Amino acid sequence: MSRTDTIRFRHHQAILVAAIVALIGSLPLATAEWYLLPVLLVPLAVAFWAWRSGTDADARELRLTALAGGRRIPWEQVVELATDPRGRAVARLDDGQEVLLPAVRGTDLPRLVQATGQSLPGTR
Numbered sequence: 001m002s003r004t005d006t007i008r009f010r011h012h013q014a015i016l017v018a019a020i021v022a023l024i025g026s027l028p029l030a031t032a033e034w035y036l037l038p039v040l041l042v043p044l045a046v047a048f049w050a051w052r053s054g055t056d057a058d059a060r061e062l063r064l065t066a067l068a069g070g071r072r073i074p075w076e077q078v079v080e081l082a083t084d085p086r087g088r089a090v091a092r093l094d095d096g097q098e099v100l101l102p103a104v105r106g107t108d109l110p111r112l113v114q115a116t117g118q119s120l121p122g123t124r
Helices: 011-032 034-050 106-114
Strands: 007-008 054-057 062-066 070-075 079-084 087-095 097-106
Touching: 007 097, 007 106, 054 079, 062 097, 079 106, 087 106, 097 106
Parallel strands: none
Antiparallel strands: 007 054, 054 062, 054 097, 062 070, 079 087, 087 097
16 A cells, blocks of 8 residues: 555445435425425435545545534544444544544554554554
8 A cells, every 4th residue: 555545434325325215205294394394404414424424544644524524633643543432433632632533443443554554563
């Protein structure tokens, strides 16, 4: 892997499919009365979140994206990569802050470290 490669972590696409099915299923309810139209916003928001949110990593930084907004974290600020009690990946920063990495599970940490161009102890 070259140092310019980017590793992308995204949520499972089944979430997007489920949101589309929910959108189609909510159409009869939302069209029954005008004040029920906002019901369509929930599956639309879930579909957009599933499509957009995730974590990208390369040799320079982590890029976190969510439903609205995003954040770039240079690797120099990351002190530790760990997991939370639910098995999700967390980056501990040099200022003491813990940042949840969207769409990254604890089992994905070796691939995440690989994006830096480094290797884990005991691996090549």
